[in-house]
Amino acid sequence: MSARAPGRPRSAEADEAIVRATLEVLLEEGFRGLSVDAVRQRAGVGKATIYRHFPDKDALVVAAIRSLHKAVEEPPDTGSLEGDVHALFAQGYLSDPRITSFAPRLLAEAAGSPEMHAIFRSALIEPRRAFLGAILRRAVERGELLDDADLDLVIDLIAGPFIYRLLIDGGDPAVLAARGAAPLRLLLEGLAPGR
Amino acid sequence: MSARAPGRPRSAEADEAIVRATLEVLLEEGFRGLSVDAVRQRAGVGKATIYRHFPDKDALVVAAIRSLHKAVEEPPDTGSLEGDVHALFAQGYLSDPRITSFAPRLLAEAAGSPEMHAIFRSALIEPRRAFLGAILRRAVERGELLDDADLDLVIDLIAGPFIYRLLIDGGDPAVLAARGAAPLRLLLEGLAPGR
Amino acid sequence: MSARAPGRPRSAEADEAIVRATLEVLLEEGFRGLSVDAVRQRAGVGKATIYRHFPDKDALVVAAIRSLHKAVEEPPDTGSLEGDVHALFAQGYLSDPRITSFAPRLLAEAAGSPEMHAIFRSALIEPRRAFLGAILRRAVERGELLDDADLDLVIDLIAGPFIYRLLIDGGDPAVLAARGAAPLRLLLEGLAPGR
Amino acid sequence: MSARAPGRPRSAEADEAIVRATLEVLLEEGFRGLSVDAVRQRAGVGKATIYRHFPDKDALVVAAIRSLHKAVEEPPDTGSLEGDVHALFAQGYLSDPRITSFAPRLLAEAAGSPEMHAIFRSALIEPRRAFLGAILRRAVERGELLDDADLDLVIDLIAGPFIYRLLIDGGDPAVLAARGAAPLRLLLEGLAPGR
DNA sequence: CGTTAAGCGAGACGGTACGTCGTGTCTTTGT
DNA sequence: ACAAAGACACGACGTACCGTCTCGCTTAACG
Structure with missing residues (x-):
C-alpha cells in the first residue's frame, strides 16, 4: 500500500x-x-x-x-549565570536585526489571528525562552538560583524588560546594551539563594 | 496683511x-x-x-x-505602592482592548518608520509610563523605595514583563491577572530601603 | 529480467x-x-x-x-435539379446545428491562420461543395443546365446567399427556409438552356 | 431636478x-x-x-x-448599376482588410450571443446593405431593374456569393476581384426589365 | 452685500499589486 | 514503455486600493 x-x-x-x-x-x-x-x-x-x-x-x-528559526544557535556555557545571559544577549539573542525588524510585523498579523499568534510563539518566542530556560537550569544546578524558583517567571523578568525596551526604543543596539542588562543584576541579587 | x-x-x-x-x-x-x-x-x-x-x-x-489618548484616566492614590500598582492594572492600564488590539498593529507600522514609532511612543507608551512614574514618586515620598532608585529602570521592570506577557499570550485577561502582578512582589522586596 | x-x-x-x-x-x-x-x-x-x-x-x-465530417450523407437523386437542391437543403446540408454553431467559431480561428483555414475548407466547405457539384453535374446531364456553365460559379451563386443569410440571421431555420430557396429559382431561370 | x-x-x-x-x-x-x-x-x-x-x-x-463604422463612405453615382456596384467593390466595400480580418472573429463571438450578433449586424452588415440598397434604388429609378424587384433578395444575391468567396478564400483580393463580380452580370441579365 | 477663493461630497483618473486561471512542458508513480 | 496525475514557468484576466484630479455646489471672510 x-x-x-x-x-x-x-x-x-x-x-x-x-x-x-x-x-x-x-x-x-x-x-x-x-x-x-x-x-x-x-x-x-x-x-x-x-x-x-x-x-x-x-x-x-x-x-x-x-525559516529564521534554524539560524539561532545554542547558548554557550560560560560558567556563571550572569556570563551566560550576557553571552546570550551578546550573540544577538534578540537584537538580531531580522528579529527586531520582523517580530513587530508578525505581531501585528498575530493580533486577531490565533494561528498566526501560535506561529509567532513557536517560531520566535519559544526557542528563545528555551535558551534562557537552559541557562537558568544550569544556574540552579550551580546553586546560583533557588531550587524552587519559578523559571518561567524568571524568564519573564529577564526577557520582559528587554523586549519592552526593544519595542520602545525601536531596537537601537546601543540603548539595548545600556539598559538590557540592568534588570539582570537586580534579579540576580533577589534570587540568589544565600541571602 | x-x-x-x-x-x-x-x-x-x-x-x-x-x-x-x-x-x-x-x-x-x-x-x-x-x-x-x-x-x-x-x-x-x-x-x-x-x-x-x-x-x-x-x-x-x-x-x-x-484620539485614544484622552481616554486614559489619572491613577488614584491608594496609600501604598503595591495598592497603586494593582489599581493601575485593575483600571485597565494596559489591558484596555483598544490598546491590546491596536498596539501590536501600530508596532508593526512603527518598524522601519521613525515617525510612526514616535507617535507610538508619545500616544501610547509615554502617558502610561507617566502614570507609573507618578505612582513610583509617591512611593519614594512614602519611603517605600530607595531615594536613588532609577525610576525609569523600575518602570521597565514593572511594565516590561507585563507587556511581554501581553504580547506572548495575546492579551488574555486571565493570564495577565495571574502573571502580571507576580514580578511586582519580587521587585518590591528587592527595592525596599530597609533591608 | x-x-x-x-x-x-x-x-x-x-x-x-x-x-x-x-x-x-x-x-x-x-x-x-x-x-x-x-x-x-x-x-x-x-x-x-x-x-x-x-x-x-x-x-x-x-x-x-x-470528426463531424463523417456525418454528412450523400445527396439523393430526385430526378430534377430543383428537387435535388431542395432535398439537399432539407437534409440539413448546411443548417445542421453543429455546423451553424461551429463554422463561425472555426472561421474566427481561420482568420490569420492559413492552416486553420485549410482545415476549415477541407473539413466543412469542400465536402458540401462536392455534393452540390454532383447535383449540378446530374443537372447538366439531364439538360437542365448549359453544357458550358461554370459549375463553381453556380455553386457560389447557390450556396453564397444561403451562407450569407445563415451568418446574418444567426442560423434561424425559419428564416433560412423562407429565404434560402429564393435565389435558386432565379438562378434556374437564368441558367436554363432553352431560353 | x-x-x-x-x-x-x-x-x-x-x-x-x-x-x-x-x-x-x-x-x-x-x-x-x-x-x-x-x-x-x-x-x-x-x-x-x-x-x-x-x-x-x-x-x-x-x-x-x-468605431470602424464611421470610416465607411457613401457610394458614388456612376450613372449605371454595374458601374455603381463595381465602384462599391472597388472602394473596398467589403474587402477592407479591417473588415475581412475582424468580421470572422466578431462572427465567432456572435454565435450564441444575440447581443453580439446584433452588434455585428448593425455595425458591419447593415451599413453595407444600406449602400447596396441605395445603389439598387437608383437602378430602379433609372429603369435598370424591375419595379417590383425584391431588393433585399437582390442584395443577398449580390453580396452573398461575394461574402462566401471572401470566407472561403480568406479575403485574397485577387480572387475576389476575379470572382466577386461574376454573379453580378448574371443577375443584371436576369433582372433587366426589357427582356 | 455681493465677490471670490477655498472648502465640500462624489467619483473618475493613472498606477500597482493581488489571487485565479489557462497553456504547453516536465517529472513522478503505477501497470 | 506508456499512461494518469499533477506540478512547473509564464503570462493574461478582472478586482481592489492608493493618492490625484475634476465636477458642480456651498460657505464664510473681505471688499
Missing part, C-alpha cells in the same frame, strides 16, 4: 527558492515593498507555484519568518 | 467624522481591512477632504490612535 | 476519448470555455497524452471538427 | 484613447495577441478605467469594431 499522492510531487527546490527570495525582498524592500511578483521573479518561479505552496502572501511571510 | 486664509475654512466636523470612522473601521475590520474609501463612505466625506486633512493613510491612522 | 507487458496500448481509445470530450465541451461551453484541462478531465486522460496526440489546442479543435 | 450625475464625469478622451489603442493592437498583434494591459499601456490609461468604460475584454473589442 502506498501513502504517496499521485502525480509530480511539489518541488522542494521551488519552495526553498520562494522562501529565500521572500526573505531577501523583505530585508531589502521592507514589508510594504514586498510584492508576490518580486518574489516570483527573484525565485525564478511561477506565480501559481507560489500560491500552490502558500495560500496567500501572509503565509509566505510566515514561512520566511519560520 | 491678512493672517487669515481666504476661502471657506476647513471643517472641524469633517475632521472629527474622519477620525471616528477610521477608529470604527480599524476596530471592526482590522488594520488590513482599513481602506481610505471605507473611511470615506462611513464618514460621509469626500476622499479629497481626507487627503486635505491628512497627507496619507498612515497619518490618518496616527490621528485615530492619538 | 521481467517479461512484463509494455503498458496498455490504450492509444486509440485515448485519442477517440479526447476528440469526443473536445466536441462535448465545445458544444456545452463554447469555444471560449474550452480548456485543455476540461478536455483532460472529461476524457479521463493525462494532459501529456493530449499533447502527445495533438501539437496544440488548435489541432485538437481541428480534429474535433474533422 | 438635475439630469447630471454627481462626481467627475467619465473622460471621453480616455474612452477614445482606449478604443483607438485597442484597434491598433488588434491590427498589429491580432486577436490572440490582444491583452488588456497592452491596450492600457498604449492608451496611457489605468486598467480600472478600461473596466469602468467596458465590462470586459469582449465589450472592448466590440467598441473597437463599432
Whole structure:
C-alpha cells in the first residue's frame, strides 16, 4: 500500500527558492515593498507555484519568518549565570536585526489571528525562552538560583524588560546594551539563594 | 496683511467624522481591512477632504490612535505602592482592548518608520509610563523605595514583563491577572530601603 | 529480467476519448470555455497524452471538427435539379446545428491562420461543395443546365446567399427556409438552356 | 431636478484613447495577441478605467469594431448599376482588410450571443446593405431593374456569393476581384426589365 | 452685500499589486 | 514503455486600493 499522492510531487527546490527570495525582498524592500511578483521573479518561479505552496502572501511571510528559526544557535556555557545571559544577549539573542525588524510585523498579523499568534510563539518566542530556560537550569544546578524558583517567571523578568525596551526604543543596539542588562543584576541579587 | 486664509475654512466636523470612522473601521475590520474609501463612505466625506486633512493613510491612522489618548484616566492614590500598582492594572492600564488590539498593529507600522514609532511612543507608551512614574514618586515620598532608585529602570521592570506577557499570550485577561502582578512582589522586596 | 507487458496500448481509445470530450465541451461551453484541462478531465486522460496526440489546442479543435465530417450523407437523386437542391437543403446540408454553431467559431480561428483555414475548407466547405457539384453535374446531364456553365460559379451563386443569410440571421431555420430557396429559382431561370 | 450625475464625469478622451489603442493592437498583434494591459499601456490609461468604460475584454473589442463604422463612405453615382456596384467593390466595400480580418472573429463571438450578433449586424452588415440598397434604388429609378424587384433578395444575391468567396478564400483580393463580380452580370441579365 | 477663493461630497483618473486561471512542458508513480 | 496525475514557468484576466484630479455646489471672510 502506498501513502504517496499521485502525480509530480511539489518541488522542494521551488519552495526553498520562494522562501529565500521572500526573505531577501523583505530585508531589502521592507514589508510594504514586498510584492508576490518580486518574489516570483527573484525565485525564478511561477506565480501559481507560489500560491500552490502558500495560500496567500501572509503565509509566505510566515514561512520566511519560520525559516529564521534554524539560524539561532545554542547558548554557550560560560560558567556563571550572569556570563551566560550576557553571552546570550551578546550573540544577538534578540537584537538580531531580522528579529527586531520582523517580530513587530508578525505581531501585528498575530493580533486577531490565533494561528498566526501560535506561529509567532513557536517560531520566535519559544526557542528563545528555551535558551534562557537552559541557562537558568544550569544556574540552579550551580546553586546560583533557588531550587524552587519559578523559571518561567524568571524568564519573564529577564526577557520582559528587554523586549519592552526593544519595542520602545525601536531596537537601537546601543540603548539595548545600556539598559538590557540592568534588570539582570537586580534579579540576580533577589534570587540568589544565600541571602 | 491678512493672517487669515481666504476661502471657506476647513471643517472641524469633517475632521472629527474622519477620525471616528477610521477608529470604527480599524476596530471592526482590522488594520488590513482599513481602506481610505471605507473611511470615506462611513464618514460621509469626500476622499479629497481626507487627503486635505491628512497627507496619507498612515497619518490618518496616527490621528485615530492619538484620539485614544484622552481616554486614559489619572491613577488614584491608594496609600501604598503595591495598592497603586494593582489599581493601575485593575483600571485597565494596559489591558484596555483598544490598546491590546491596536498596539501590536501600530508596532508593526512603527518598524522601519521613525515617525510612526514616535507617535507610538508619545500616544501610547509615554502617558502610561507617566502614570507609573507618578505612582513610583509617591512611593519614594512614602519611603517605600530607595531615594536613588532609577525610576525609569523600575518602570521597565514593572511594565516590561507585563507587556511581554501581553504580547506572548495575546492579551488574555486571565493570564495577565495571574502573571502580571507576580514580578511586582519580587521587585518590591528587592527595592525596599530597609533591608 | 521481467517479461512484463509494455503498458496498455490504450492509444486509440485515448485519442477517440479526447476528440469526443473536445466536441462535448465545445458544444456545452463554447469555444471560449474550452480548456485543455476540461478536455483532460472529461476524457479521463493525462494532459501529456493530449499533447502527445495533438501539437496544440488548435489541432485538437481541428480534429474535433474533422470528426463531424463523417456525418454528412450523400445527396439523393430526385430526378430534377430543383428537387435535388431542395432535398439537399432539407437534409440539413448546411443548417445542421453543429455546423451553424461551429463554422463561425472555426472561421474566427481561420482568420490569420492559413492552416486553420485549410482545415476549415477541407473539413466543412469542400465536402458540401462536392455534393452540390454532383447535383449540378446530374443537372447538366439531364439538360437542365448549359453544357458550358461554370459549375463553381453556380455553386457560389447557390450556396453564397444561403451562407450569407445563415451568418446574418444567426442560423434561424425559419428564416433560412423562407429565404434560402429564393435565389435558386432565379438562378434556374437564368441558367436554363432553352431560353 | 438635475439630469447630471454627481462626481467627475467619465473622460471621453480616455474612452477614445482606449478604443483607438485597442484597434491598433488588434491590427498589429491580432486577436490572440490582444491583452488588456497592452491596450492600457498604449492608451496611457489605468486598467480600472478600461473596466469602468467596458465590462470586459469582449465589450472592448466590440467598441473597437463599432468605431470602424464611421470610416465607411457613401457610394458614388456612376450613372449605371454595374458601374455603381463595381465602384462599391472597388472602394473596398467589403474587402477592407479591417473588415475581412475582424468580421470572422466578431462572427465567432456572435454565435450564441444575440447581443453580439446584433452588434455585428448593425455595425458591419447593415451599413453595407444600406449602400447596396441605395445603389439598387437608383437602378430602379433609372429603369435598370424591375419595379417590383425584391431588393433585399437582390442584395443577398449580390453580396452573398461575394461574402462566401471572401470566407472561403480568406479575403485574397485577387480572387475576389476575379470572382466577386461574376454573379453580378448574371443577375443584371436576369433582372433587366426589357427582356 | 455681493465677490471670490477655498472648502465640500462624489467619483473618475493613472498606477500597482493581488489571487485565479489557462497553456504547453516536465517529472513522478503505477501497470 | 506508456499512461494518469499533477506540478512547473509564464503570462493574461478582472478586482481592489492608493493618492490625484475634476465636477458642480456651498460657505464664510473681505471688499
